[in-house]
Amino acid sequence: MSKDNRIEHSDSFGNYLIHGIDEIILPADISWWPSTIGWKIVALLLCIFVSYRLFKFAQSWWKNRYRREAIRQINEQQASVNNLSNVVEKLPFYLKATALQAYPRDQVAQLSGSAWIDFLNLKAGTEHFGPKESSQLLILSYQAKEQWQLTEEQYLNLIKLTKSWIKYHV
Secondary structure, three states: OOHHHOOOOOOOOOOOOOOOOOOOOOOOOOOOOOOOHHHHHHHHHHHHHHHHHHHHHHHHHHHOHHHHHHHHHHHHHHHHOOOHHHHHOOHHHHHHHHHHHHOOHHHHOOOOHHHHHHHHHHHHOOOOOOHHHHHHHHHHHHOOHHHOOOOHHHHHHHHHHHHHHHHHOO
């Protein structure tokens, strides 16, 4: 190769018409971060508020884990057992265990009979277990399984009321 056929390396790459023209310099991108102190304070307060709400939610979730566990166990029993009477016979146990988790032992442990039903209704905030359901719950607690004489509809109603009490007692 001869020296005459070499390509001249310059900024214009051999085009003398654009020699001396500079590239356009674009301005910097606009920042999404607020530039004034007021918006920074609002962002900080918003972060504090969200952190506080997350903390309170986590605290409530942790505090109510006994409710979720009791309902999970009832649901497991209901799914795994074909006979509803086997599920219903454990409802008084689940109610007592849940109450012992939620309230002081000296308030709950000695309760039985109508005093126990009154306590459950008091902590539900309403008459959660009506007279008919109360007597059915007492029958479950104190009579042999052969003496229950409850229908499937009554079994399902007691399961529903028990889950409701576990979920919403105060």
